[in-house]
Amino acid sequence: MRYDIIWMIIGMGMVTYIPRMLPLAVFHRVKLPPFLQGVLKNVPYAILGALIVPGIFLLDEDPWFGVLGFVSAVVVAWFGANIIIVVLASVLVLSAYAVL
């Protein structure tokens, strides 16, 4: 094991943990103003949108790969399928596409 690599990993671990922990510690038992509470309640839905797009369309050089994965996940999820089913269905569709 090389010490420079170990120290780099420990440093990466620290700067990853601090932003994850700090808000929970600082806002522990703190009631935020209503507007800010509303903004934070919006964050999960907004961040999901940003996590999906544009990432899914840049998965492969072939743009149809992402489009196909996107559409199949949306369709299966629309009919109320369990998340695992949504995941497996889109993987299956793309496997079939890769074979064809």
Add this chain to the structure above:
Amino acid sequence: MDTALTARTLSSFRQGVQAGMSIAIGYMPIALTFGLLAKTTGLTLWETVMMSVIVFAGASQYIALNLLTLGTGGFEIVLTTFILNIRHFLMAAALNEKAEQESLWKKALYAFGITDETFSVAAMKPGKVNASYMLGLIFVSYGSWVISSGVGHVVGERLPKSLQESMSVALYAMFIGLLVPTLKKQRKVIWLACLAAAFHSILLLGLHMSKGWAIVISTLLASVLVQSFAKESEESDDAL
């Protein structure tokens, strides 16, 4: 009373484990590829597993490999990791609004496992989340991440490439599976998701902003905009 409390803790933990299964599946191809890339970058098996154990942040770990290949120094890699992880600050603040009142050390413990994926699953869960649920969720996700990284380092070259490619869509499919049911119920959610997606695309592809900042700014922009608008149009809309 004691047994009732333990039973509740156990069922929350189990619920978390169940919710984490799709994350565990989604992490496999990413961690396997990470392990393989780490090997080609010249990291030993132990360094690779140690990075997954200590850091537990997919995008940062990938970029660290990239920068190592380019000969970038450790300090710069740590700084890049920090910028990439500022979004977790936002996620932890949002999760705090949903967290049950529990002792600080419990929150500090599960904070370690807040990733894009565990956060998304926890945030979409109806009602509050407690430490037992979070620990169950993190237990399977983290387990899959660490084990798959090691496996990738050892057998990565022998994995079928086509399966790895088609499995790379798994986490995106999971995000879609989380978002779509709520999208059907509330118009506000459609606005939030579409606006953030549009802003993110513009910032990343149009303005070539760095990944770390692009996601934070697009999320904040969409959340604040929709909140200001919702407040003006109907004060009573408390559906969310």
